[in-house]
Amino acid sequence: MPDGIDFKDLARRMDGAVNAFRHDIASLRTGRASANLLDPVHVEAYGASMPINQLATISVPEPRMISVSVWDQSLVQAVDKAIREANLGFNPIVEGSTLRIPLPELNEERRKELAKIAHQYAENARVAVRHVRRDGMEHLKKAEKEGEISQDEMHAQSERVQKMTDERIIAIDKLLAEKEAEIMQV
Template identity: 75%
Template sequence: MSGNFEDLKRRMDGAINAFKQDLASLRTGRASSNLLDAIQVPAYGSAMPINQVATVSVPEPRMIAVSVWDKTMVGAVDRAIRESNLGFNPIVDGTTLRIPLPELNEQRRKELVKISHTYAENARVAVRHVRRDGMDSLKKAEKDGEISEDDLRKQSDQVQKLTDDTIASIDSLLAEKETEIMQV
């Protein structure tokens, strides 16, 4: 089971990491280079992540700078950012796009909190799926005579504790993000 347990832990950690990335893409009052991670730019015949056609940096707390490497791509990057539904209006300056971040209003903050709750629930569901897989494999091992009923109970408790700890981590990350979003 220990190898299987390690696999379950790795998969649950994966759910937490995916959740952290989702949270990083949410815009709070501060600029972050992660805000543009989800944007795909049509470039050279395919859609590419923005970080493969430009350097994204944060020169000041309320500004994101995007330095496009190929000057023929500036228009495509500008369009991709404007059409991303993030509410950004880049200012084009040669091959650099400056994106000022406006203050968040109360309504937008509440929307962001709702979105972060959705991300958290998705992460919890992923963790529960991993738990179910672990419990199913334990029940199968007991049925096949590979482990005793006592071992099944012990290992099931371990899987449940791992699940509870992981969900507690998700809730803690959510609470931190919520505080950050609501901070004026």
């Protein structure tokens, strides 16, 4: 858009921040097993650090159990070590090329810790959205200064940018509230 700002690009970047937040909180443990819980785990294999889902099949056979079937028998110990060192509080049980990971009950202290982590993720997402807003506002001010848009147009478009920002922040807060309720549920 020669006069003003590319709202589609701003929306895409803001939505990217919201989606990244959605992905981050999906990996937080809530007491129910989920294959996403192992997303942060990277295994040293074949001379590189690889995500666990590229080396094994992850399934959830029971509500409080994760099963990891390693494809290459020689990597079972490396996968076991990576899960233990990922600071997720998991203690895998090795059975051949399969690792069973029982999920312990979450105590109140651990629930509060997870809620704090969720709040940090939310704040990072809000900051990312605000950075996109700042970029948009700077672009508008520059366009007005160079005479590409009028002062009224700049004001109207900056209100639209602010509205987009507010919508994304509300979406982040809603996702955070849902995740926090899920974490604190006993």
